[in-house]
Amino acid sequence: MVPLAYYLVLSAVLFSVGMTGVLVRRNALIVFMSIELMLNSVNLTFVALSRSLSSIDGQLAVFFTIVVAGVEVVVGLAIIVEIFRSRASVNVDDVDLLRG
Amino acid sequence: MASFAWTIPLWPLLGWLLLGTLGGRLPRRVVSLVGCGSVALSFAASLLAMLTFPGEPQTVQIFSWIAAGDFSVAAGLLLDRLSLVMVLVVGGVGLLIHIYSIGYMAGERAYSRYFAYLNLFMASMLLLVMGSSLLVLFVGWEGVGLCSYLLIGFWFDRERAANAGRKAFIVNRIGDAAFLVGILVLWNALGTLDLRTIAERASTLSAPVMLTASLLLFVGATGKSAQLPLYTWLPDAMEGPTPVSALIHAATMVTAGVYLIARLFPLFTHPITLLVISTVGALTALFAATIALVEWDLKRVLAYSTISQLGYMFLAMGVLAPAAGLFHLTTHAFFKSLLFLAAGSVMHAMHDVIDMRRLGGLAGPLRYTAVAFAIGALALVGIPPLAGAVSKDMILERAAEHAAAGGSVLPLLLGLLTALVTSVYITRAALHTFLGRPADPQTHPHEAPPVMARPMGILALLAVFGGLLGAGLAGAPLLRFLAPQFGEAAHVPAAAGGAAPTSVATITSPLAIIVAVAGVVVGLVAYRGRRDPDLGMWGRLARSHFGFIHLYDGVFVPIAKRLAWTLAGPVDLGVIDRAVNGVGALLAGGARGLRRLQTGYVRHYAAIILLGTILILAYWVIR
Numbered sequence: 267m268v269p270l271a272y273y274l275v276l277s278a279v280l281f282s283v284g285m286t287g288v289l290v291r292r293n294a295l296i297v298f299m300s301i302e303l304m305l306n307s308v309n310l311t312f313v314a315l316s317r318s319l320s321s322i323d324g325q326l327a328v329f330f331t332i333v334v335a336g337v338e339v340v341v342g343l344a345i346i347v348e349i350f351r352s353r354a355s356v357n358v359d360d361v362d363l364l365r366g
Numbered sequence: 367m368a369s370f371a372w373t374i375p376l377w378p379l380l381g382w383l384l385l386g387t388l389g390g391r392l393p394r395r396v397v398s399l400v401g402c403g404s405v406a407l408s409f410a411a412s413l414l415a416m417l418t419f420p421g422e423p424q425t426v427q428i429f430s431w432i433a434a435g436d437f438s439v440a441a442g443l444l445l446d447r448l449s450l451v452m453v454l455v456v457g458g459v460g461l462l463i464h465i466y467s468i469g470y471m472a473g474e475r476a477y478s479r480y481f482a483y484l485n486l487f488m489a490s491m492l493l494l495v496m497g498s499s500l501l502v503l504f505v506g507w508e509g510v511g512l513c514s515y516l517l518i519g520f521w522f523d524r525e526r527a528a529n530a531g532r533k534a535f536i537v538n539r540i541g542d543a544a545f546l547v548g549i550l551v552l553w554n555a556l557g558t559l560d561l562r563t564i565a566e567r568a569s570t571l572s573a574p575v576m577l578t579a580s581l582l583l584f585v586g587a588t589g590k591s592a593q594l595p596l597y598t599w600l601p602d603a604m605e606g607p608t609p610v611s612a613l614i615h616a617a618t619m620v621t622a623g624v625y626l627i628a629r630l631f632p633l634f635t636h637p638i639t640l641l642v643i644s645t646v647g648a649l650t651a652l653f654a655a656t657i658a659l660v661e662w663d664l665k666r667v668l669a670y671s672t673i674s675q676l677g678y679m680f681l682a683m684g685v686l687a688p689a690a691g692l693f694h695l696t697t698h699a700f701f702k703s704l705l706f707l708a709a710g711s712v713m714h715a716m717h718d719v720i721d722m723r724r725l726g727g728l729a730g731p732l733r734y735t736a737v738a739f740a741i742g743a744l745a746l747v748g749i750p751p752l753a754g755a756v757s758k759d760m761i762l763e764r765a766a767e768h769a770a771a772g773g774s775v776l777p778l779l780l781g782l783l784t785a786l787v788t789s790v791y792i793t794r795a796a797l798h799t800f801l802g803r804p805a806d807p808q809t810h811p812h813e814a815p816p817v818m819a820r821p822m823g824i825l826a827l828l829a830v831f832g833g834l835l836g837a838g839l840a841g842a843p844l845l846r847f848l849a850p851q852f853g854e855a856a857h858v859p860a861a862a863g864g865a866a867p868t869s870v871a872t873i874t875s876p877l878a879i880i881v882a883v884a885g886v887v888v889g890l891v892a893y894r895g896r897r898d899p900d901l902g903m904w905g906r907l908a909r910s911h912f913g914f915i916h917l918y919d920g921v922f923v924p925i926a927k928r929l930a931w932t933l934a935g936p937v938d939l940g941v942i943d944r945a946v947n948g949v950g951a952l953l954a955g956g957a958r959g960l961r962r963l964q965t966g967y968v969r970h971y972a973a974i975i976l977l978g979t980i981l982i983l984a985y986w987v988i989r
Contacts, residue, residue: 288972289969
């Protein structure tokens with residue numbers, strides 16, 4: 267059996283990769299995928315701990331995360347599509363209307 | 367309290383609300399009706415209250431104003447013998463002057479504003495004399511001060527009038543500040559501000575507290591009643607419309623100080639306080655009378671005369687004769703407002719000329735006014751049986767008794783001397799205004815319309831017969847009415863069932879009359895042919911107010927102005943404005959810095975969220 271620590275390390279690595287992607291990439295779709303990666307690294311943590319602790323709670327939390335992620339994809343992709351239609355770009359740096 | 371009595375101050379207040387909000391849109395007839403009608407209703411309520419007065423003081427609490435622990439102040443009205451007399455004098459004279467104003471102000475553009483102010487004044491004055499606690503009295507006190515300011519500066523587009531209004535306000539502030547401190551001293555010592563309780567418990571106060579409180583309240587009274595040294599505002603107050611001078615600056619508001627002392631008389635019975643009051647009163651009486659001798663403005667002569675007569679009233683308070691002082695207050699309200707209304711009639715006829723050098727010979731065309739002025743003047747001089755004679759003699763008698771009983775002789779001597787000077791200056795004013803040849807033959811003065819003449823007629827009757835209120839012959843109804851309020855100090859004449867007069871008093875009365883007649887004779891001789899004899903050094907002294915003008919213009923006013931400029935420049939602009947602007951600039955600068963954080967790049971926000979998360983995690987780990 268694989269020890270718990272392996273799962274947690276893999277999860278941390280995946281989270282860091284996702285975070286780096288969010289921070290450094292400019293393509294909105296890549297940023298989006300990076301966010302999904304972060305969410306799923308958390309899911310992995312939940313499931314690993316759930317098994318290690320013999321508790322169902324972690325797996326329940328994962329279902330919530332999946333639902334939320336699904337909703338997020340719907341809304342997020344819709345926004346990206348709209349932005350692409352109006353600006354012909356998916357570069358997040360082109361969208362800075364909130365600058366003070 | 368009878369259910370209607372509390373409406374006495376309410377009617378003029380309603381009149382003010384109506385005229386103040388809608389007055390500009392109402393026709394003049396309606397404005398006159400509301401202005402005079404509200405005062406008439408109030409006077410009718412006062413008369414009813416007088417007729418149904420059961421004898422015992424009555425209070426009505428309107429609401430509990432302040433309640434903090436043991437300390438509470440009720441906003442209430444008090445109706446007792448003293449306030450009834452004051453309410454009747456204020457309401458009666460006020461009503462006549464309101465009616466006179468219809469004629470006097472007929473050509474005025476701001477007609478409704480005038481009546482709104484006048485009604486507000488009546489409401490404040492009635493509140494002042496009916497307030498059941500010192501704090502309610504103070505509200506009325508400040509209210510009449512405000513109305514005085516508004517009405518002196520009624521023609522605010524004239525610089526002199528605007529300045530005179532400000533002067534009245536500022537000089538009164540000095541007295542009012544002392545008054546307020548006096549109220550606090552009394553509250554600290556007695557824990558209550560109820561007027562009747564203070565009067566009852568005044569004797570339980572320790573001597574120093576009693577002295578401090580009474581002197582502070584007296585300073586307040588000198589401000590409102592234009593006594594030395596705070597008298598300077600009253601002559602300038604003559605810039606206001608003449609009916610205002612008659613109502614506020616002769617008959618009612620300026621007597622508020624006398625009322626205050628009568629109301630809390632037991633508090634003022636400390637020997638030093640009495641000495642201060644009688645001395646200030648006597649000195650003011652003579653001082654103002656001598657200035658009236660060299661003044662050329664008819665209204666200002668009457669203003670100095672008012673200051674002088676108020677001095678008599680304070681003198682009476684100081685020689686333990688409050689009822690005599692109130693009696694003089696009442697008769698003075700009659701004859702002095704009559705004199706002012708006659709002066710107003712002269713101004714009306716002469717198109718606002720009031721300098722006596724440009725008047726003269728008006729007895730012909732203004733016969734009615736001249737007779738009214740003569741009656742007022744004779745009442746002021748004290749020719750029996752006119753009103754002023756009875757009340758002034760009574761004060762001098764009390765002063766004589768006071769001196770005979772070991773008190774100061776000063777009030778009596780100064781009082782008699784003032785009587786002489788009074789006769790001279792009012793004779794001079796009458797001669798210059800009504801006799802001789804007209805200074806300007808081109809003018810054709812016209813007699814006052816009936817709406818102005820009738821109130822003068824009624825006041826003339828009161829000035830002639832008002833003395834009966836306190837004369838022993840007629841049973842002295844006023845003094846007997848006030849007797850339960852003041853006890854021994856009411857001094858009911860012997861003929862009306864009081865104590866027999868002492869021998870001193872019996873000489874004083876004829877002496878006062880002789881002095882008064884002598885003064886008239888001196889005046890007739892000295893000012894014949896409408897020329898002023900050269901008074902030499904005394905004339906110059908009187909013209910400079912015995913140095914008071916130099917004292918004020920040379921010392922106090924420059925100091926106050928320098929202080930004001932210091933406060934306005936370095937302090938207000940330098941400190942306060944800079945502090946306020948500094949706070950603004952700090953916020954604006956901070957905001958400008960914080961704006962930079964808002965880049966609009968999603969990445970930056972994400973990085974900051976990450977940073978925050980790391981910091982929170984670090985905190986939890988390190989802890």
